[in-house]
Amino acid sequence: MGSRLTYLGAAAVGALAWTATEYGLHRFAMHEMKGKGLASREHLKHHADVTYFAPTSKKLLSAAGTTAVAFPLATAATDRRTATAFTSGLIAMYFGYEVAHRRTHTHPPKGAYGRWARRSHLHHHFGAPMRNFGVTSPVYDRLFGTYDDPGVVTVPRRMAPVWMVDEGGEVRPELAADYVVKGRPRAVALATDSPEGAAQAEQDRVDAFANVAPTAD
Ligand SMILES: [Zn+2]
Numbered sequence: 001m002g003s004r005l006t007y008l009g010a011a012a013v014g015a016l017a018w019t020a021t022e023y024g025l026h027r028f029a030m031h032e033m034k035g036k037g038l039a040s041r042e043h044l045k046h047h048a049d050v051t052y053f054a055p056t057s058k059k060l061l062s063a064a065g066t067t068a069v070a071f072p073l074a075t076a077a078t079d080r081r082t083a084t085a086f087t088s089g090l091i092a093m094y095f096g097y098e099v100a101h102r103r104t105h106t107h108p109p110k111g112a113y114g115r116w117a118r119r120s121h122l123h124h125h126f127g128a129p130m131r132n133f134g135v136t137s138p139v140y141d142r143l144f145g146t147y148d149d150p151g152v153v154t155v156p157r158r159m160a161p162v163w164m165v166d167e168g169g170e171v172r173p174e175l176a177a178d179y180v181v182k183g184r185p186r187a188v189a190l191a192t193d194s195p196e197g198a199a200q201a202e203q204d205r206v207d208a209f210a211n212v213a214p215t216a217d
């Protein structure tokens with residue numbers, strides 16, 4: 001049996017291990033799979049329509065799946081209690097990541113980290129879906145050569161987060177150095193009662209499942 005410090009250390013290592021897991025799952029299990037399997041399908045649906053987030057039931061399923069892989073591996077490497085602490089740290093960070101990811105889409109940036117997280121993740125969505133897989137950190141993208149400096153991110157107006165634009169659909173002045181929005185507003189571009197709206201939704205779906213950035217004109 002280890003000391004309390006051992007368990008705290010194991011939980012911290014688990015939390016750190018999540019950041020690598022986040023990169024690996026996002027890149028290989030979601031994007032490289034192009035819609036094969038539940039995780040990939042749900043994630044690419046989120047790319048086709050950024051207001052779509054997989055329901056909590058599916059996130060719990062994914063946490064259970066991650067535990068089912070991580071816990072036996074950790075148990076093979078160390079004792080049961082330390083392995084439990086490690087897996088708890090990993091899963092806690094997984095839920096932290098889910099919250100952080102959703103917030104990049106729903107809440108305006110606060111501070112330098114929040115600004116980076118949004119520019120980088122929205123570049124992943126709207127500029128280059130096969131770049132910037134890390135949502136909470138750029139470390140693994142830099143390590144594996146998949147990092148782009150987001151620069152000024154061009155966002156299709158129909159997909160612009162509510163925090164980015166004013167009532168007229170223009171970028172809020174304080175965000176003008178980071179984003180440009182183009183094209184028709186969501187209500188027009190994706191009008192559910194028009195064939196053009198249905199065609200646009202279908203095109204967005206096809207692009208998302210091919211890892212192609214959505215059109216922005
Ligand atoms: Zn996203």
Ligand SMILES: [Zn+2]
Pocket residue numbers: 026030031043047124129
């Ligand atoms: Zn993605």
